[in-house]
Amino acid sequence: xxxxxxxxxxxxxxxxxxxxxxxxxDYSMSVIIGRALPDARDGLKPVHRRxxxxxxxLSISSRSPYKKSAxxxxxxxxxxxxxGDTAVYxxxxxMAQPFAMRIPSVxxxxxxxxxxxxxxxxxxxxxxxxxxxxxxLLKDIDKDTVDFTPNYDDSMSxxxxxxxxxPNLLVNGSSGIAVGMATNIPPHCMDEVIDGLLAMIDNPExxxxxxxxxIKGPDFPTKGIIFxxxxxxxxxxxxxxxxxxxxxxxxEKKGNKDIIIIDELPYQVNKARLIEQIATLVxxxxxxxxxxxxxESDREGIRVVIELxxxxxxxxxxxxxxxxxxxxxxxxxxxxxxxxxxxxxxKLLELLRLFLNHRKTVIIRRTIFELEKAKAKAxxxxxxKIALDNIDAIIELIKGSEDTKSAREGLVEKFGxxxxxxxxxxxxxxxxxxxxxxxxxxxxxxxxxxxxxxLSAILKSxxxxxxxxxxxxxxxxxxxxxxxITEIEDDYDDIDMEDLIPNEPMVVTITHRGYIKRVPxxxxxxxxxxxxGKTAVTTYEDDFIERFFTCNTHDTLLFVTxxxxxxxLKVYRIPEGSRTAKGKAVVNLLNxxxxxxxQSINPTTDFSEEKSLVFFTKNGIVxxxxxxxxxxxxxxxxxxxxxxxxxxxxxAQIADKEIxxxxxxxxxxxxxxxxxxxxxxxxxxxxGVRGIKFKLEGDExxxxxxxxxxxxxxxxxxxxxxGKRTEAGEYRLTNRGGSGVIAMKMTPKTGKNVIGCLMVDxxxxxxxxxxxxxxIRVDMQTIRKAGxxxxxxxxxxxxxxxxxxxxxxxxxxxxxxxxxxxxxSLVE
Numbered sequence: 001x002x003x004x005x006x007x008x009x010x011x012x013x014x015x016x017x018x019x020x021x022x023x024x025x026d027y028s029m030s031v032i033i034g035r036a037l038p039d040a041r042d043g044l045k046p047v048h049r050r051x052x053x054x055x056x057x058l059s060i061s062s063r064s065p066y067k068k069s070a071x072x073x074x075x076x077x078x079x080x081x082x083x084g085d086t087a088v089y090x091x092x093x094x095m096a097q098p099f100a101m102r103i104p105s106v107x108x109x110x111x112x113x114x115x116x117x118x119x120x121x122x123x124x125x126x127x128x129x130x131x132x133x134x135x136x137l138l139k140d141i142d143k144d145t146v147d148f149t150p151n152y153d154d155s156m157s158x159x160x161x162x163x164x165x166x167p168n169l170l171v172n173g174s175s176g177i178a179v180g181m182a183t184n185i186p187p188h189c190m191d192e193v194i195d196g197l198l199a200m201i202d203n204p205e206x207x208x209x210x211x212x213x214x215i216k217g218p219d220f221p222t223k224g225i226i227f228x229x230x231x232x233x234x235x236x237x238x239x240x241x242x243x244x245x246x247x248x249x250x251x252e253k254k255g256n257k258d259i260i261i262i263d264e265l266p267y268q269v270n271k272a273r274l275i276e277q278i279a280t281l282v283x284x285x286x287x288x289x290x291x292x293x294x295x296e297s298d299r300e301g302i303r304v305v306i307e308l309x310x311x312x313x314x315x316x317x318x319x320x321x322x323x324x325x326x327x328x329x330x331x332x333x334x335x336x337x338x339x340x341x342x343x344x345x346x347k348l349l350e351l352l353r354l355f356l357n358h359r360k361t362v363i364i365r366r367t368i369f370e371l372e373k374a375k376a377k378a379x380x381x382x383x384x385k386i387a388l389d390n391i392d393a394i395i396e397l398i399k400g401s402e403d404t405k406s407a408r409e410g411l412v413e414k415f416g417x418x419x420x421x422x423x424x425x426x427x428x429x430x431x432x433x434x435x436x437x438x439x440x441x442x443x444x445x446x447x448x449x450x451x452x453x454x455l456s457a458i459l460k461s462x463x464x465x466x467x468x469x470x471x472x473x474x475x476x477x478x479x480x481x482x483x484x485i486t487e488i489e490d491d492y493d494d495i496d497m498e499d500l501i502p503n504e505p506m507v508v509t510i511t512h513r514g515y516i517k518r519v520p521x522x523x524x525x526x527x528x529x530x531x532x533g534k535t536a537v538t539t540y541e542d543d544f545i546e547r548f549f550t551c552n553t554h555d556t557l558l559f560v561t562x563x564x565x566x567x568x569l570k571v572y573r574i575p576e577g578s579r580t581a582k583g584k585a586v587v588n589l590l591n592x593x594x595x596x597x598x599q600s601i602n603p604t605t606d607f608s609e610e611k612s613l614v615f616f617t618k619n620g621i622v623x624x625x626x627x628x629x630x631x632x633x634x635x636x637x638x639x640x641x642x643x644x645x646x647x648x649x650x651x652a653q654i655a656d657k658e659i660x661x662x663x664x665x666x667x668x669x670x671x672x673x674x675x676x677x678x679x680x681x682x683x684x685x686x687x688g689v690r691g692i693k694f695k696l697e698g699d700e701x702x703x704x705x706x707x708x709x710x711x712x713x714x715x716x717x718x719x720x721x722x723g724k725r726t727e728a729g730e731y732r733l734t735n736r737g738g739s740g741v742i743a744m745k746m747t748p749k750t751g752k753n754v755i756g757c758l759m760v761d762x763x764x765x766x767x768x769x770x771x772x773x774x775x776i777r778v779d780m781q782t783i784r785k786a787g788x789x790x791x792x793x794x795x796x797x798x799x800x801x802x803x804x805x806x807x808x809x810x811x812x813x814x815x816x817x818x819x820x821x822x823x824x825s826l827v828e
Contacts, residue, residue, distance in 0.1 A: 012036060017618035038185075040086065040337035040344075040351060042137060042162040043169025046174065047091045049079040049162060052105065055130050056138050056231050066109045066127035073123055075397040082152045082759035085123070093120040100268075101172050102187035103223050103480060105134040115222070115265070115302070136165045143369040145362045162543060163362045166480075167193050167355050169337060173218075181343060185335035186218035186243070186267070190482040194473050195351075200352050201466050208237055208349060215348065217243075218331070219486045220267035224248055227328070228491030228713035235333035236348035247327040248487070251314060254307065257291075258314040260321075267327045271297065275304060276326045287324060289317045315575070318366025318602040319588040359469050364459065371455040375419075378448040383421025383439055384428060388438050390415060390730055394425065460768030503554065506571060507810065509548040510586060510598060518574045523552060548769055550810040551603035554709065558613065558630065559590060559637075560600040562648040566613075566630055566640040567591070591636040600652040612655045613682060615640065615688060616664060616704035619647045622736070624679045627654065641686045650701045654731075661707040663714065663731070664692045665743055665757045668699045672740030673707065673731045690737040703756040713760035715780060716744050717768065717795065719803040720751035724792030725760055725785045745791045764809040768795065772802045776811065 024653070038045050054075040060067050073088045081088055091402070094100050096108030099115045111128035113119055120126060126412025130138075140163045146155040171189040196214040200206050217232040226232070227244040235241030248264035265271060275295055281287040284753045296303040308317055322328040339354065346354070387394050397414065401407035404426060426670045449639040458464045505521040551557070551571055559567040574583045586598065604627070611627040623641050630638070641649070654674060662679070665671045672692045679689055692701065706713065710729030717723040724744070732741055744754055757768070766780045776796055784793050796804050 018362075026040065036176040036700060037181075037338050037343055038169060038174040038176070039161050039181055040169060040339045040346065040354050042164035043167075043172060043174060044137075044162065045091075045174070045183075047076075047081055047088060048081075048095060048105075050076050050158060051092055051095065052130065052134050052138060052162070052466060053158060054079060054744040055128075055134070055139070060129045062130050062135060064129060066129050069108075069123040069128050069828055072128060072577075075082070076578045079156060080151050081157050086197060087729055088587040089123045091119075092123075092128060093126075099222050102219060103131075103133050105131055105137065105168075105172070105189060107131045115270070117270040119537075125730050127693045131386075133166060133168075133480065134592050136479075137162045137168060139163060140362065140366050143366045145240060145365045145369070146428075159689065161358075163366075164358070165476055166190075167352075167534060169355070170215075170351060173440055174337070174414050180341070182334060184332055184334045185337070186333055186544050187220060188215065188217075189219035189484045190480050192216060192219070192484065194477040197352055197356060197473055198470055199815060200349075200356060201470055204353075207350070208347075211349060211352075211434075212236065216484070217488050218487075219266065219484050221485075222243070222267050222269070223264040223485045224266045224487075225264075226488045228488055229488065230491065231333070232488075235335065239335040239345035241329045241331075241333045243333060244368060244491070244763070245329050245331055246322060249318070249584060252315040253783060257310050258312070260308065260314060262306070262327070263302060266301060266326065268332060268422050269300065269326045269329060271304070274326050276798060278306070278321065281324055287317065287320045289313070313584070315580070316585050316588060318639065319585075323588070359472070360465060362491070363468055365466060367455050367458050369814060371452060371459070374448050374451050374455065377454060378445060379418070381448065383417050383424055383447040384441055385445060386415055386417065386421070387425045388441070397425070401621040406429070433520075452789070457765065493800075504553050505550060506553055506576075507548060507550050508557075508571065508574060508601065509583065510601070511583065514586045514592075515583035516574055516586040516589065517577035518553075518571060519577060519579055519581075548603055548767065548775070548806070549603070549808050550767075555603035555605060558602045558604060558652075558654075559598050560599075560601045560602070560613075560615070560640060560649055560652040561592065561637075562597045563593075564615075564641040564643045564649055565592075567637040568630070575690055576715060580719075584753050585727065593644045596620075599649045602652065602654050604654055608656075610657050612677070613640070613652055614655050614662065614676075614706065615652045616650050616691065616701055617641075617643065617647045618700045619644065620664070620690055620692040620694065620701055621647065622662065622664070623686065623690035623702075624655070624676070624681055625684060625686075626681050638684060640684055640687060644687070648785055653702055653706050655706045658708050659706045660709065661728070661733070662691065663705045663707050663728070663757070664701055665700045665703045665705075665716070666692065666694065666740075667702045667753045668696050669742055669744045669746050670699060670740050671731060671743035671757075672736075672738055673728065673733055675733070676706070678736040693765065695739050702754060703758075705757055705759055713759050713785070714757055715766065715783065715807070716757045716792070717755055717804060717807050718746070718750035719753050719755050720743060720749060720770070721794055721796030722750040722792045723783055723799045723807075724790060725780065725783050726784075726788050730788045735817050742789050745789050747791055750791050751803065755804050758807055758809055764811055764813050765805045766807055767810050768807045769805050770802050771805045774802070779812070781808075 009253045020627065028460060032235040036045065042049065051072065055072055056066065058072065058075060060072070069089060069092060072092065075084050076088050077085055093112050096104055096106040096112045099103055106128050107130065108126060108128050111121035112126060141159060145163045147160045149160055151158050169185060170188045171190050176182065192215045196211055199211065199214050217226055217229070225246045225248050227246050231241040231243040233241070235243065237583060247262050247266060250261050250263060252259040252261055265274065275293060278287070279293055282290045289309050290306055291309045292304050292307040296305055329424050335347060335348070335351065336343060336580045359713035394411065394415070397410045397536065398407045401410055406421065407426060408422040411417050412419065417425070458468065506517065506518040507521050510520045537734065553572045555571050557569045557571055559569060560592060569589060573589060577583055586592070607627050609626055611626045612624045613627050613630065615623040625640065629642070643649070659676055661673050662676050663671065663673050670692070682688065707728050710727065712728045713725045714728055714731070715725050716725055734740065744750065746752065760780045762781065764780065766778050767775060768778070769775050778795060783795055786792050798804060
């Protein structure tokens with residue numbers, strides 16, 4: 001048997017890990033450079049460049065007849081792009097879609113797809129030709145302006161990059177996924193980009209903030225609204241950013257019902273899928289208030305109609321749609337492109353400079369090409385002029401020559417001509433001997449000398465070179481006049497809203513079903529004790545107001561939920577409503593999870609380290625955390641306390657250095673008062689310590705307060721509207737964790753439960769709220785003082801099954817009350 005191994009051949013040992021690593025790197029670079037990423041100069045991937053170059057070869061200009069797409073695709077894959085025809089046709093289709101490209105580079109005839117996600121017709125049915133923009137990308141390619149490389153089989157050559165008079169990378173954008181990296185460059189407004197380039201030519205050291213005065217942001221072909229400028233600034237300054245895009249809508253009325261009309265969609269959003277998405281959310285009752293949904297779009301534009309139910313609030317429905325559907329999307333910008341055969345993430349100014357440098361190189365190479373061509377032509381004309389000046393001698397020389405070769409040599413030797421000039425004289429027609437032709441040659445030679453002088457001057461002058469770039473850019477701008485179509489709106493994070501909103505006192509209310517609103521405090525009139533109150537809100541049958549408080553529009557609100565999460569919000573972001581309005585759903589303002597309830601809302605003007613946020617839980621746990629730990633809250637909030645499984649937050653209050661004691665009140669009229677120093681400052685992710693131990697089964701904490709000194713008065717209120725003022729000093733100071741003392745003597749007239757307590761302030765009134773939605777405002781000084789173990793007086797006159805739900809303090813009004821009939825009698 002023959003030995004298949006050659007004993008003389010050396011066997012090499014190869015590390016398989018190194019071999020795989022090298023092979024994968026070769027593959028990844030092939031994908032990065034040869035397929036997935038655009039060149040930073042012309043903004044084209046290889047497949048797009050090859051499509052346009054092949055169409056140029058086929059002379060399919062914007063003025064020529066359309067040709068079958070299959071013919072174009074066949075040329076591309078046969079000559080330049082040895083991949084599947086589907087990939088090439090898909091690229092051709094995208095270049096022809098006006099909803100994908102800001103200015104398409106292919107003019108398609110036939111079905112090239114739709115914004116609903118419909119596929120294009122087969123390539124044998126559709127036809128295409130170049131657009132004027134594509135011609136500008138290819139202009140001067142025949143003047144040695146760019147380098148050419150052999151195609152895949154070395155049978156012909158293709159350009160490495162197109163001359164591109166258009167800043168195509170920014171105008172049309174690009175997206176692609178390579179190995180280990182991706183690019184996502186948004187399209188821009190041609191007018192703005194060219195204005196920015198012109199400004200950079202005039203001021204090469206231009207800063208980004210000045211440039212953004214010209215290039216304001218992306219400009220998408222589907223229009224829409226860019227919401228907020230921070231993502232744009234991030235993208236332009238770092239190469240990466242997140243831009244929020246919203247659908248553009250307008251409102252119409254149909255009887256007493258609102259109708260939301262979608263006029264424009266975010267970039268790359270499929271209209272049909274969006275409608276299906278909204279319909280699914282309505283069916284699953286995740287978005288309520290929509291009665292009918294239909295698509296009335298036509299060739300004139302998009303029109304998606306969303307009819308609302310009669311009782312639905314359009315702003316709430318709209319916010320839910322923005323939050324839950326592709327009516328609002330985030331476009332992740334990655335300015336990644338190829339430079340010198342290497343991928344790089346660019347900043348905006350770098351991309352602009354790179355394009356200008358590319359144009360400078362193209363113009364220099366074009367000028368050299370034209371200069372050499374002009375010199376060659378002038379050289380020939382100078383020879384013809386010599387021939388005309390010596391025509392008789394030249395004719396005699398030619399007549400006496402044996403052949404063309406000897407005639408050429410004679411002309412070179414006798415008249416000092418070059419071979420080219422001698423050849424041109426021999427090829428000259430007799431009609432060039434006329435006087436008119438002689439004059440024509442002299443004029444043409446004079447014009448060529450002027451052209452040579454002009455071209456030579458360009459190569460010597462940076463100023464002339466810059467002027468040519470500017471002239472060509474201005475010509476492109478005039479030819480492709482394209483104003484901005486995507487609006488850019490300021491987000492709350494982009495402007496200082498407090499400079500635009502007056503700082504006024506407000507009453508903020510929140511209902512059991514999660515509707516929140518703010519109403520100017522002046523909307524509520526002060527009444528005397530025992531009054532029936534005014535309707536503070538119109539609620540649904542199964543809804544009621546759970547809590548309310550007063551603050552100013554510039555204050556920061558700290559929302560603490562029953563699950564121990566803390567959220568951050570400015571008061572002016574809460575929609576303002578009338579005194580009887582239902583309000584807006586709080587889920588549209590805060591990122592709450594299902595069934596999460598807000599238990600405490602604390603207004604503050606700063607996050608000083610001298611302040612603490614004190615948490616009180618249903619099971620009697622107390623925790624104190626420095627307020628500075630909550631100064632930077634994430635959009636979905638932070639965990640402020642670790643709760644036991646059966647525990648929840650009752651309230652949380654801000655304490656400063658003047659606070660001496662904490663006061664906890666239970667449902668069954670048990671209370672405890674202890675020094676605040678008994679609770680040390682703890683971090684966010686801690687449980688806290690025990691504040692009170694319950695005496696009776698079924699008892700739980702219903703309210704708590706912070707105390708500055710013993711002369712302060714505590715107002716305690718029962719569910720039947722019975723209340724009293726008692727000095728804090730009457731409540732015995734005990735150790736933390738004790739059982740405490742009785743806070744109010746409970747009788748059938750007071751009801752079984754205590755509903756809350758608050759600190760009396762001469763500058764403040766009390767506002768009480770009932771389950772039925774009645775609100776009454778009472779001067780706390782008119783409520784009689786009583787001892788700790790007493791019941792109190794009638795403060796709120798409730799009737800039927802109505803009971804007091806909560807109480808809060810509010811600033812006094814300037815108007816005086818009518819005099820009271822009597823001081824009220826104690827309820828025994």
